[in-house]
Amino acid sequence: MTTDTTTRAGQGRDPLLEAVRGGVRVHDLGRPLYIGMPQSPNHPAYWHTLPRRHGDMVRPDGGSAANDMLVMGTHVGTHIDALAHVSHDGRLFGGADAAQAGAGGRYLEHGVHTIEPMVRRGVLLDVPAALGVDGCDPGYEITPADLERAAGRQGTEVGAGDVVLVRSGWGRLFDDPDRERYIGAASGVPGVGEAGARWLADRGVHAAGADTIAFECLPPGKGHSVLPAHRVLLVESGIYIIETLNLEEVAAAGAHEFTFVLSPLRLTGATGSPVRPLALVGRPQGEDR
Amino acid sequence: MTTDTTTRAGQGRDPLLEAVRGGVRVHDLGRPLYIGMPQSPNHPAYWHTLPRRHGDMVRPDGGSAANDMLVMGTHVGTHIDALAHVSHDGRLFGGADAAQAGAGGRYLEHGVHTIEPMVRRGVLLDVPAALGVDGCDPGYEITPADLERAAGRQGTEVGAGDVVLVRSGWGRLFDDPDRERYIGAASGVPGVGEAGARWLADRGVHAAGADTIAFECLPPGKGHSVLPAHRVLLVESGIYIIETLNLEEVAAAGAHEFTFVLSPLRLTGATGSPVRPLALVGRPQGEDR
Amino acid sequence: MTTDTTTRAGQGRDPLLEAVRGGVRVHDLGRPLYIGMPQSPNHPAYWHTLPRRHGDMVRPDGGSAANDMLVMGTHVGTHIDALAHVSHDGRLFGGADAAQAGAGGRYLEHGVHTIEPMVRRGVLLDVPAALGVDGCDPGYEITPADLERAAGRQGTEVGAGDVVLVRSGWGRLFDDPDRERYIGAASGVPGVGEAGARWLADRGVHAAGADTIAFECLPPGKGHSVLPAHRVLLVESGIYIIETLNLEEVAAAGAHEFTFVLSPLRLTGATGSPVRPLALVGRPQGEDR
Amino acid sequence: MTTDTTTRAGQGRDPLLEAVRGGVRVHDLGRPLYIGMPQSPNHPAYWHTLPRRHGDMVRPDGGSAANDMLVMGTHVGTHIDALAHVSHDGRLFGGADAAQAGAGGRYLEHGVHTIEPMVRRGVLLDVPAALGVDGCDPGYEITPADLERAAGRQGTEVGAGDVVLVRSGWGRLFDDPDRERYIGAASGVPGVGEAGARWLADRGVHAAGADTIAFECLPPGKGHSVLPAHRVLLVESGIYIIETLNLEEVAAAGAHEFTFVLSPLRLTGATGSPVRPLALVGRPQGEDR
DSSP states (O other): OOOOOOHHHHHHHHHHHHHHHEEEEEEEEOOOBTTOOOOOTOOOEEEEEEEEOOSOOOOOSSSSEEEEEEOOOSSSSSSSOOOOGEEEETTOGOOOBBHHHTSSSSSSSSSSGOOOOOEEEEEEHHHHHHHSSSSSSSSOEEEEHHHHHHHHHHHHOOOOOOOEEEEEEEGGHHHHHHHHHOTTTOOOEEEEHHHHHHHHHTOOSSSSESSSSSBBBBBBTTSSSOOHHHHIIIHHHHHHOSOOOOOOHHHTOOOEEEEEEEOOOOOOTTTTOOOOOOEEEEEEEEEOO | OOOOOOHHHHHTOOOOOHHHHOOOOOEEOOOOOOOOOOOTSSSSSOEEEEEEOOTTSOOSSSSEOEEEEEEEOSHHHHHEEEEGEEETTTOOOGOOOOHHHHTSOOOHHHOOOGGEEEEEEEEEEEEEHHHHHSSSSSEEEOOOHHHHHHHHTOOOOOTTTTEEEEEEEGGGGGSSSSSSHHHOTTBOOOOOOOHHHHHHHHTTTTTEEEEESSSBBBBBBTTTTTHHHHHIIIIITOOOEEOOOOOHHHHTOOOOOOEEEEEEBBBOOOSSSOOOOOEEEEOOOOOOO | OOOOHHHHHHHTTTHHHHHHHHHHEOOOOOBBBBTTOOOOSSSSOOOOEEOOOOTTTBOTTSSSOOOOEEEEEOOOEEEEEEEHHHHHHBBGGOOOBHHHTTTTOOOOSSSSSGGOOOOEEEEEHHHHHHHHHSSSTOEEEEOHHHHHHHHHHHTOOOOTTTTEEOOOOOOOOOOOSSSSHHHOTTOOOOOOOOOHHHHHHHHHHHHEESSSSSOBBOTTTTSSOOOHHHHHIIIOOOOOOEOOOOOOHHHHHTTTTTEEEOOOOTTTTTTTOOOEEEEEEOTTTTOOO | OOOOOOHHHHTOOOOOHHHHHHHHEEEOOOOBTTTTTTOOSSOOOOOEEEEETTTTTTTTTTEEOOOEEEOOOOSSSEEEOGGGEETTTTOOOOGGGHHHTTSSSSSOOOGGGOOEEEEEEEEEEEOOOOOOOSSOOOOOOOOHHHHHHHHHTTOOOOTTTTTEEEEOOOGGTTTOOOHHEEEEEEEEOOOOOOOHHHHHTTTSEEEEEEESSSSOBOOOOTSSSSHHHHHHIIIHHHHEESSSSOHHHHHHHOOEEEEEEEEEOOTTSEEEEEOOOEEEEEOTTTOOO
């Protein structure tokens, strides 16, 4: 038996694995999925059921398996929008004909299966912290000035290729007993508007996320009638959008810069995917554990 | 406006982010999901459809959104088994009463929502490479000797807390036009047996994965009648199982040790989750890009 | 070639077919099913989508087929409750152990597949007409006195084996833009209570129906916390319940007695089925068409 | 209290209800639906599961309800094809633009919700009986001559407005342990071809049915590559097609003419519906029971 010494020698030198060995704090940015959770009524509701439970079919050796059936839209729970999700004037990002792209019953072009897994610098822009409030008001439009103020307060630059997560504070309502509060159809929802989206696009970010269902500012009572940030990001700029993130914990920990990992399911031809993104923070060498 | 200088000063010192900046090779271990893909008939079939396509509802401003409906079992495609998936003699891991655990229609104990995201050392054990074959034969039982031989050839130790991925080579059949080949109901499927599972459990691994649907050795024509490795790993040892992995590319790259990242969906009370795990390899400092 | 003269001779003599030839008025008692229709949140929401549309796959000869995907509970839209739907003190109708009956993941005993198609005398009891109101008030309990008053006013006897449809007038709210009105969680819903159910059971009816989701009286704000009529009918008496019927048209036509036809889907092991029942009224001989 | 004497006096005179009172034999033409039943792989597979079982949630009064989740295509099990199901050269029946008809994600024109319930004369054409065989051979094309021979042997005329059910004998394979036999992808399936469909259309039938999945003749190994009978019936003639009927029992009873009742679910915008059609035979007056 021979030993692959090249690999062996190389092992100790993988700086990523070394950093993981040194300790990583994992911030879970995904929400639990459960029947009745707040979601947009435009998408098939999340439903989970157990076709088989333990005891239904016990094998002679005493073994038994339980399993699941899942029905859901892809834009429910914490999820990512593929570029195929939104079109404008009949065109997807890059000018593809939107009607043609879906012929066949799936979006092979710009579908969520085309999104590469993300292992990138992530930045949290904590807008309420910068504004000195617990959370933005319903229907509040987060402006470029707000984004810059948040970045400045934190001392975090936004760079090309980054994933930028914009906290509005709205995520505190996710578990509200009145599920309509988080949905905010009547009240409105805070978020980035067209100008803020342009600000993000100008910086060349890879993806943008928020702690709301729709990412962008929804004025009270207007619902999803106009979604300019989706147009700017998905259609004009090829920037993915991540929604319904849990940003409360990572914000409370003061983690404004981190390694962002997101691995969408390879749902061939779909316009989105449920995800459970992570914000990873390494422990500096020499720091006490 | 004040600047959070503490964080700023700390940013340069996150060794994980530094490693990411230095370059990371991402090996995608997840399979694409598509209608008609090979899967176990014991679970609801994967189906995807577009309720809304571009053009169905165009807003006055020219915007249009397409969306999806997803129906599937959780043990289809690349997926992880929660501890609640399998019981033995009426007991889940830790002795929980399996019948009681599911009362209510979901497994709150040991459900997939209880699995913490994994950012851990991952190890690939390339059994066919160690055996000098392209792939293990149908129904071949991978023994502890095989696992040790693979580890030895590679020079990779298996340690407590690792995620160990056992390549049988069966993954080459995933895209076979005859989808029954990968399923292998008639032919049998290679995999770890009871002894191999015990070997893994004895080393205290955190999770174990394979490039087959069932992880373990299925003798020809016997189907899923006995699943001893599931018992040893899930029920007796509390070790998660990851199935239908794509290990071909990572094996071809000779990556036997890496940072393994897996982030199961938080499907409350479910027995498994589709996942898209990653094997990350950092670039040693000073190495040419 | 020989002719089956026996059958031929008999054909003219089938009185049912003769009656059909003479003219039948068909009253459709089923509601349309559509996304967003009012339904109980206790059951999976109705969703319909087109996986394949015309043009997606056109055959060389110019042909193309479109198809559907349907996701739904069985207790949504106009539907019938099988005896397996409700238990009391752990027992189904006839004393079957309710927990055991469902082991295996389907109710082979008393499931909806065991319901024979109904071709029976049907009776409409128009309670609002008897009370001189357009519709019963929210939360109003329909009493035996009300049922007798309705029967008396109409001159219709209720006999053993009949299917009795109790109109509350609530069906006028089915298409209300505020879908919560028909559901009536806050307001309450009119319907038969325990005494009324007993009255029906005492007469030996085969099935009982209503123009509401839950058949029975729901006091305001109490939801489905107690369902005595379900207990009396399904569990104690083996009488099927039909819900969400459209009784407006048949009532407006003054049809109080008719041939009732209901043919539940043979959903093996299910607790209910969507249905589209019919009230058929033949044309008396000699009557002008 | 006044009595509606008009209605009362009229009750005894409803000839349909009189016939029902005289006795009706109900032939059930619907197949049971169950997981794993034979169906076309072109449509979402039938799946049923119990989200809630008895005991999951017991109310304080001892009551408990179980319920279902259903996932399925509409062209599975015994079902009816709406006119929207098939197009030819981009046109539906009546010349409607097929691509436009589905824009919006549902076929409001010619969808299954537009099919009126059927209470009509039904005719069974027992082709194997006429040919002196147990069942037609795989891939056998049933010709106009065969249909006429069957009608002649039985002494049954086919008239305008009738529902004509063509028995091939293939239904005997529905419960075959090898579910591929009934599907017949490799072997072919017997059925009406273009000429037979024309024969039916020329007689002005309202709907045509068969005991196979596809209604029409499928030559061995050619699958659904060309479906001329669908074109002739659905697209050119506006005649509905009913598939996967159970015609074995009604044929064994020698019932060749009957009252046919079919009540499709009002699935708004869908291209088909599962159904459970009935063949009703009245008892001639004076005949012994």
